[in-house]
Amino acid sequence: MRLRNITGAQEIIQKCGYVINNPEAAKGHWSQIFGNENPVHIEVGMGKGRFLIDMAQTHARINYIGIEMYDSVLLRAVQRVTSLENPPGNFRFIRMDAKALTNVFEKGEIEKIYLNFSDPWPKDRHAKRRLTSRQFLECYRQTLLPKQTVEFKTDNKDLFLFSLQEIKECHWILDACTSDLHEDETMNRGNIMTEYEEKFSLEGNPIFKLIAHYE
Template sequence: MRLRNIPGSREAIAESEFVVQEAIMREKRGCWKDVFGKDHPLFLEVGMGKGRFITELATRNPQYNYVGIEKYSSVLLRALEKRETLPELTNLLFLRMDAEDLTEVFAEQEVSGIYLNFSDPWPKDRHAKRRLPSKEFLARYDQILKPEGKVEFKTDNRALFDFAIDQAKEAGWTLEACTFDLHHDKEMAEGNIMTEYEERFSSQGNPICKLILSRG
């Protein structure tokens, strides 16, 4: 799907106090607690889209720090617009960056958990390593996560979900929890925060899949 460019999105992002800019984000590696001014556990959403999920998560959990990561300026702008209506929310910042650079921006064992929601499926086989639940990305997550850190992944794309399960097994991760129909799984649905995509897809009758991964 071709993304619609929003004129002025890059300029708005560059001027925002809620976005850590590309020019300095690598300087923050290992020091994110100082960026927030709070030594709280740090969680990431990689590929956050318009930001509904992570903004609600940060609102519900002021005892944690959150960073939302989005590659596309026009999409990040929509998350930023939400963020600007909540100036009292002091535990949420955004980065415009490619997820391939995670280990350059976050230090070893600096992150307590990672959320992947409705990631781009990259359906062509030659693009498999670009998929966020691929073994290549799991290796990146492994470097920045604390030993007890987890990866949570949601999607309505069954082929991508099956791929994620296979990749986790191949990479030696543990499948702690798994459902092929999240909204009818009472235990895993408890406290679930829906993304914009999730609300749309589930309203169309698409089952939502979710897994939780840990290492070892």
């Protein structure tokens, strides 16, 4: 998702108390940013922030960090927070390309990584930009706590099959997998919908989901 450039977006983002403007300085110190030792869960490719904020409102004892590459998209998440009467304190946003994740998180600083409806990058030559490519899996391995999981949802079958293949080739363990999340009682329990998930499922598309960890 890339929205039209919006004048003043950068300034609004920088002034928002929920945005961490110099995330490299927080590496190894995320508990100080949140003021507690609660686990940190991140969403890579957060988009407009609906999932992240809903998760933060639902799970008060988890700290959430949403990572988004574009100012124009992050601005929408910031506007969503501003419109809330009582925003929770357990989330933050970062504007960055997730390929620099290891500059921002120490090994073991993240307990869970969510990837929701990641851009499919259908051309083979762009495969390494997919957020489930081996290059990104390596970033996740280097920042996750041992044996903790990546959870990935998509409506895109080709991207899902690619992801299963990458996981296998990189020696990750597949913990759970479904090709129709909303019909899978076990995997759908507690599911919080993302913006894209709602749109695609209303169009009648099944949602794929996998959960995996590095052994």
